[in-house]
Amino acid sequence: MKKEQKLHEKARAALRHIHNGDSGRELISDKTLRKLDCDGKNIDLEIELGYPAKTQIESFRQRIRSELESLPGLGKTNVAIESRVTTHRVQQGAKQLAGVKNVIAIASGKGGVGKSTMAVNLALALADEGARVGLLDADIYGHSIPQMLGIAGRQATSEDGRLMEPLAVYGIETMSIGFFMEMDMPMVWRSPMVVQTLDQLLFGTHWHDLDYLLIDLPSGTGEVQLSLLQKAPICGALMVTTPQDIALADVKKGFRLLEKNGIALLGIVENMSIHVCPNCGYAEHIFGSGGGEQISEELDVDCLGWLPLDIQIRQFIDNGQPTLISAPDSRIADIYRSVARKMTARLALRPEEMDESLPAFIPTQEVAASPIAA
Ligand SMILES: Nc1ncnc2c1ncn2[C@@H]1O[C@H](COP(=O)(O)OP(=O)(O)O)[C@@H](O)[C@H]1O
């Protein structure tokens, strides 16, 4: 056997040991390995991840290097790691969204589990990891994203009188019904109107070249949710739950609704799972324990992380400066980034959209004539 070939095989065998905690797979697989060149002594390696992982790339590189350096007689190693987000397949019948590669729905069975807080922090976490991110507030009655991002009271505008410009904040783009009205205005719209408004928010927004658009879905399993799950081109969903039994029963209901509409569940995340006393450090399972694990076993999906019940999460988000902005180096910010990477790494394993050059959707209705602008 030639020397180059031998080193090549040894290198591959060494690299197989490296586990990627984000995808739950080997870091170097047929899907991620772009190049492995050996000239008998030196190795030139290129890896392409299908999800954003800026904060991890240096540690991946170190781990690869240390595996390779254990090979005897090795010369120089060059390790290049890149992320490239591709477009993944959506449920049948849904129209593609112009300017967006992947839409991910953040769902929950019931309200008050911390879904919007999660959606905001995950969107910011993905931006931290190097992705271009948008966040759509689909909760027409209980919109909270503008407050959580500290831009309540700002108004959306249109440059061409047709599409609305999303608001740019903390490195992401966002759209909410809240940008179309005076604050404290009562929401008295009936369902058909809500569905139409959501269509306008989704398809009538000028998203700019996003890798991911997260949708903060309204909670529950009613008509509005159903309409969104059928019309929005969703390539995967994340389910937020608390460890309480009732929330878990609702998760199953929400899961069935996703399943029925052909939307894959990328994972679940347990929020408010443990309370750590800020004074003494004592950790307590206020809402019960092990619920996330139980449900992930029952539904056969991964639990992607556990967020503690933490007063700072609430204080930061109430002040319009979420954890990822106020305390980006905290342990909790790390958990959000880890969940964000796991979620998108799971998506990267799913089938890709064959034709990336799908026609852009042109809204037929003038924004000026929509219920939003009314
Ligand atoms: N992990 C957490 N620890 C403490 N408070 C939280 C946490 N997650 C969310 N909250 C708070 O709980 C309340 C409900 O959260 P929210 O994100 O609005 O829930 P939902 O969108 O599911 O209705 C908010 O006041 C929020 O600040």
Ligand SMILES: [Mg+2]
């Ligand atoms: Mg909410």
